[in-house]
Amino acid sequence: MFAGENGLHGDPRLKAISEAIRVVPHFPKPGIMFQDITTLLLDHKAFKSTVDIFVDRYRHMNISAVAGVEARGFMFGPPIALAIGAKFVPLRKPGKLPGGVISEEYVLEYGTDCLEMHVEAVQPGERVMVIDDLVATGGTLSAAISLLERVGAEVVECACVIGLPEVKGHCKLNGKPLYVLVEPRQ
Amino acid sequence: MNALTGNSLKISRVNIVSKKFQRHSHSGNSVTLKSPNTSVNFQPIRAAITGAADSGETHSTVLPTESARDQLRSDMAASPDVKDGRIAGISAAIRVIPDFPKPGILFQDITTLLLDPKAFKDTIDLFVERYKDKNISVVAGIEARGFIFGPPIALAIGAKFVPMRKPNKLPGEVISEEYSLEYGTDKMEMHVGAVQAGERALVIDDLIATGGTLCAAISLLERVGVHVVECACVIELEYLKDGGGAAIRGEESAAEGGRRVGTG
Numbered sequence: 001m002f003a004g005e006n007g008l009h010g011d012p013r014l015k016a017i018s019e020a021i022r023v024v025p026h027f028p029k030p031g032i033m034f035q036d037i038t039t040l041l042l043d044h045k046a047f048k049s050t051v052d053i054f055v056d057r058y059r060h061m062n063i064s065a066v067a068g069v070e071a072r073g074f075m076f077g078p079p080i081a082l083a084i085g086a087k088f089v090p091l092r093k094p095g096k097l098p099g100g101v102i103s104e105e106y107v108l109e110y111g112t113d114c115l116e117m118h119v120e121a122v123q124p125g126e127r128v129m130v131i132d133d134l135v136a137t138g139g140t141l142s143a144a145i146s147l148l149e150r151v152g153a154e155v156v157e158c159a160c161v162i163g164l165p166e167v168k169g170h171c172k173l174n175g176k177p178l179y180v181l182v183e184p185r186q
Numbered sequence: 187m188n189a190l191t192g193n194s195l196k197i198s199r200v201n202i203v204s205k206k207f208q209r210h211s212h213s214g215n216s217v218t219l220k221s222p223n224t225s226v227n228f229q230p231i232r233a234a235i236t237g238a239a240d241s242g243e244t245h246s247t248v249l250p251t252e253s254a255r256d257q258l259r260s261d262m263a264a265s266p267d268v269k270d271g272r273i274a275g276i277s278a279a280i281r282v283i284p285d286f287p288k289p290g291i292l293f294q295d296i297t298t299l300l301l302d303p304k305a306f307k308d309t310i311d312l313f314v315e316r317y318k319d320k321n322i323s324v325v326a327g328i329e330a331r332g333f334i335f336g337p338p339i340a341l342a343i344g345a346k347f348v349p350m351r352k353p354n355k356l357p358g359e360v361i362s363e364e365y366s367l368e369y370g371t372d373k374m375e376m377h378v379g380a381v382q383a384g385e386r387a388l389v390i391d392d393l394i395a396t397g398g399t400l401c402a403a404i405s406l407l408e409r410v411g412v413h414v415v416e417c418a419c420v421i422e423l424e425y426l427k428d429g430g431g432a433a434i435r436g437e438e439s440a441a442e443g444g445r446r447v448g449t450g
Contacts, residue, residue, distance in 0.1 A: 024357035
């Protein structure tokens, strides 16, 4: 669900967040209008608003872990985790996490990729939220949900700053709800 | 590469790619990096105690002099941060993984610190306390673990966060700095326009070994006229008592929550 249609209708912070995001055409390849959140990170007020909106939503949901998808999920996840008193769990590309990991393969436009998590990062029954900067097809988030469910955690919600319009019709990933702040800019 | 077997340490000379830094060899083989743009008093960066943790940097080290090691030990003991009770909790929360990513390396794993909300919060608080009144407008975090510590600090001190990334990750116009690895080189990139000349910056990463990556970050920032106030790392690798380790002097480095591995 989009924040502007659910509880934050008319919230000026959403407009500021949207305007702080830069569009870079034809990156990483022709035809793609890349939604660049680095300009949001340069705008302290807008970055803080982003984190505040997520914190306000999740602080009373008894969430004990925030799982962030490498690498841009690492920028939004920790501030949220710290504010709600949860642990932060990095979900990483293969080979980066030392020690015992579990892996989940997922489909890309061409080929596959893999997401890894430390086996003991979350316990069965823990309530977890997953965060990334942007959701397009939901493939990465689905892999994240899988990893967490495989160790018995309960994924309460997935959260993204930006959501492509396609997700509107499919607000659930593997049956899990999705919460998005803004749509992509043109 | 540092391959620690028992008490012996294989070392080789540090190789720094960046032309901006002059290498000075002192007697006793300690190496100083000086940025020509600053006249800051450099604090020594303490170094590898048990074989450097890997962060993609070169692990080549040189032996410090006996007197340099003694000075460092007394510097550390005198530091008020060491006495802060939060430090012990932070240190205890960091996990060591042997032989990762390759045999002989003791990897300092901060993910267990992130699983301990109190220790993670203490880590951030220590940095925020140190930097909040230093007029810092930029926190530059090095991919990828610097992305975890940098943003909470930036948000708390009212600064912007600038990711320093591996090649080809940042869209749009970037500047690059090449730096030395144990074998070969790597490149770090920063967005053009992310920072302005005259801004005051903090560079953050989870761990410092040789300082190669941090030097690349300093270079990128200085090239666009930014003043790097300090580099901060959660973990700073330490001297071996019986004499091995990197004596690289770089920009002022604060090892908050320093992980003391082995010797006191």
